[in-house]
Structures are given as structure tokens and as C-alpha cells.
Amino acid sequence: MAAPDTIVDLSEKALRLLQEDADKIEKLIAIQMEHLTTRKCPLYEEVLDTQMYGFSRAVDFAVRAGLVEDGAGKLLISQLERNLAILYEALERRAE
Amino acid sequence: MAAPDTIVDLSEKALRLLQEDADKIEKLIAIQMEHLTTRKCPLYEEVLDTQMYGFSRAVDFAVRAGLVEDGAGKLLISQLERNLAILYEALERRAE
Known part of the structure; x- marks a missing residue:
């Protein structure tokens, strides 16, 4: 480990690591949305x-370890939740 | 944060925190098993x-942050996987 x-x-x-994780989730969800035809997809x-x-x-874990403020x-x-909502x-x- | x-x-x-998490999961699963009548339960x-x-x-995350060796x-x-298998x-x- 470094x-x-x-x-x-x-x-x-x-x-920084957590922000990168959040960005990755946002990208993953954005890609999923691009490929979805139905909006209410249980898999999504x-x-x-x-x-x-x-x-x-x-x-x-980061908060409990004392690395990140609560x-x-x-x-x-x-x-992340807000960005996904947007x-x-x-x-x-677009679907309307 | 501390x-x-x-x-x-x-x-x-x-x-220590991760070990505590693992112990909690083991206890949770043990309690679930105690209350299960069927072994192949999708919810479980x-x-x-x-x-x-x-x-x-x-x-x-702990490994990537450099806190815990890979x-x-x-x-x-x-x-944890082995303990759950046991x-x-x-x-x-017991069910046999």
C-alpha cells in the first residue's frame, strides 16, 4: 500500500478517493440511463x-476511522443523490 | 471526528473497525439462521x-487509502466468508 x-x-x-467513487457511480448510472428504454426498470x-x-x-468507514468529518x-x-436526481x-x- | x-x-x-464490522455481519447472519425454517431462502x-x-x-476503501495492507x-x-460457511x-x- 502507498x-x-x-x-x-x-x-x-x-x-479524494470517495469523490472519485461518487463520480464513477454517477457515470455508471448516466450510462445505464442512456441505454434504458423504460424508466421504471427494477434492475436499474x-x-x-x-x-x-x-x-x-x-x-x-472513513468517518468512523476519523479520516473524514461527519x-x-x-x-x-x-x-451524489442530488446529481443522480438531476x-x-x-x-x-427527454422521454416526455 | 476523533x-x-x-x-x-x-x-x-x-x-479494528473492519474486524468489528465482520463480527457484526457474522452475528446478524447467525441470528437470521436461527430464525430460518427453510435453508434456501432468497431473502437470506x-x-x-x-x-x-x-x-x-x-x-x-481502507486498502486504497493506504490504511490496510492488501x-x-x-x-x-x-x-468472514469461512466463518459464515461454518x-x-x-x-x-442440524436440519438433517
């Missing part, structure tokens, strides 16, 4: 739930 | 899959 120099470095790295919702759950477990962790999750609304409008 | 003194402290804390398998996925995401992370997961075998024998 050894960061200080706790501050490690905290910054943790936030299952993938989304699973991804959000996995992400929330990683964020929760508020920053909640913000990461709420921002994507979903755009898809809804 | 601020551990050193990277070594933080690594130890990370391993879904809970197990979800828990294992969430745990693997937290371990993966080998130690893999060991945590394989130990529980399951005990249930199978």
Missing part, C-alpha cells in the same frame, strides 16, 4: 441501490 | 450478499 506522510495527507486522500433501481449502499459503507461524509452522499429529471424530460 | 495521533494508530483503528441470500458487498467496499484486507473478507454447515447438519 504510505501517505501525515494524517492530513491521508484525510485529503480519503476525501437495484444497481442504483447497491451502488449507493456500497458507497455509504465506505463513507461511513458533515463532509453526509455532503458527499447528498451531492440526471433522472433530464431523462424524464 | 483524531488518532499517528498513521500507525489510524491503521490499527481501521483494522440477499441480506448476505448485501452485507458482504458493503463490507468489501469498506475494506477496499493482504490483510483479503484475509478479513476470506475469514455457520451454514452447522445449520445444514
Whole structure:
């Protein structure tokens, strides 16, 4: 494993990793939406739930380890949820 | 958030937190098994899959952050899987 120099470095790295994870989920969901013909697809919702759950477990761990502030962790999750909601609304409008 | 003194402290804390998570999953699954009448229950398998996925995401994050060695992370997961397999075998024998 790479050894960061200080706790501050490690905290910054943790936030960066989580942000990258959130970005990846957003891209994955965006690609899924592009290829969906029906909007209410159970498989899509299952993938989304699973991804959000996995992400929330990683964020929760980072907070408990003391690497990420509780508020920053909640913000990461709420921002991802908001971005996904915006994507979903755009898809809804396109489908009208 | 609590601020551990050193990277070594933080690594130890990370391993301890993950081990606690693994223990919790084992207990949850053991309790579920106690209350199951049928062994092949889709709901049980879904809970197990979800828990294992969430745990693997937290371990993966800890490894990527440089808090936990890759080998130690893999060991945590394989130990949990083995313990769950032992529980399951005990249930199978009891049901015979």
C-alpha cells in the first residue's frame, strides 16, 4: 500500500478517493440511463441501490476511522443523490 | 471526528473497525439462521450478499487509502466468508 506522510495527507486522500467513487457511480448510472428504454426498470433501481449502499459503507468507514468529518461524509452522499436526481429529471424530460 | 495521533494508530483503528464490522455481519447472519425454517431462502441470500458487498467496499476503501495492507484486507473478507460457511454447515447438519 502507498504510505501517505501525515494524517492530513491521508484525510485529503480519503476525501479524494470517495469523490472519485461518487463520480464513477454517477457515470455508471448516466450510462445505464442512456441505454434504458423504460424508466421504471427494477434492475436499474437495484444497481442504483447497491451502488449507493456500497458507497455509504465506505463513507461511513472513513468517518468512523476519523479520516473524514461527519458533515463532509453526509455532503458527499447528498451531492451524489442530488446529481443522480438531476440526471433522472433530464431523462424524464427527454422521454416526455 | 476523533483524531488518532499517528498513521500507525489510524491503521490499527481501521483494522479494528473492519474486524468489528465482520463480527457484526457474522452475528446478524447467525441470528437470521436461527430464525430460518427453510435453508434456501432468497431473502437470506440477499441480506448476505448485501452485507458482504458493503463490507468489501469498506475494506477496499481502507486498502486504497493506504490504511490496510492488501493482504490483510483479503484475509478479513476470506475469514468472514469461512466463518459464515461454518455457520451454514452447522445449520445444514442440524436440519438433517
